[in-house]
Amino acid sequence: MSILIPIIAVTVIGLLCGVMLTVADKFMSVPEDETFVKIRACLPGANCGACGYAGCDGYAHALAGNSSVKTNLCVPGADAAAAQIAAVLGVEAEDVVEKAAYVGCAGCEGYKDEYQGIQTCAAANLLFGGNRACSFGCLGYGDCAKACQRNAICIEGGKAHIQSNLCVGCGLCAKACPNHLIRVVPDTIKTIVRCSNTDKGALTRKACSHGCIGCKKCEKECPAGAIAVVNNCAVIDHEKCTSCGHCVEICTTGCLTAVDLTNATKCAG
DSSP: OTTHHHHHHHHHHHHHHHHHHHHHHHHHOOOOOHHHHHHHHHSOOOOOOTTSSSHHHHHHHHHHHOTTSOSOOOTTTHHHHHHHHHHHHTSOOOOOOOEEEEESOOOOOOBSSOOOSOSSHHHHHHTTTOSBSSTTSOOOSOHHHHHOSSOOEEEETTEEEEETTTOOOOOHHHHHOTTOOEEEEETTOOEEEOOOOOSOHHHHHHHOTTSOOOOOHHHHHOTTOOEEEETTEEEEOTTTOOOOOHHHHHOSSSOEEEOOOSSOSSEEO
């Protein structure tokens, strides 16, 4: 009996708890919004935040509860997701501005010291900006590649490369880069700056032969006035850029580069 009584007591308590949980689940549960469920099924589940909301659930809740939220904010889902969401909400489908990422670095050619710590960009960056000769450049340990859900990034020659035909523009790689080298832009742009070094030209030249030296030749000769040298590095206003390619032709270091981010089979950056 000394053994049976505790067993019976535990069994009774378990049954009572089960009954209480069942009753609570039935009478205290909050019904799930069917519109939210349908919209959530349309989204890819990348949870990248490119839409401006806290993941796919956040965007789906916003769409279900607010008719003013645009249906074309999911960049990874592209036009297909936008069309499905519009069908659920009974509104006209809006076109998604497809985006792609590129690396704003041509690749540093030298090292200032040997790094033997944790093999991540975030860790290496904490040690005086990394071990590359250019402290603004790609650290090459692949934090961006690990963050990419599409396997669109590879590390070759100590530098990240993005395969544009696999990139969906989610921006997870950009968030993972401690040097903020990766930029997510509309895939229609045709010219990029493969440099992020803001040192003066002489210092940049010592670290990398392809870095922007701030000579302002592109700024002076751009027929559309789309280029400005800011903090010793060229910046392109893509809304003004006509993709004429003149800046690429006259760039003395080759940091201004023509690209095709729409259906590229080569790496962008």
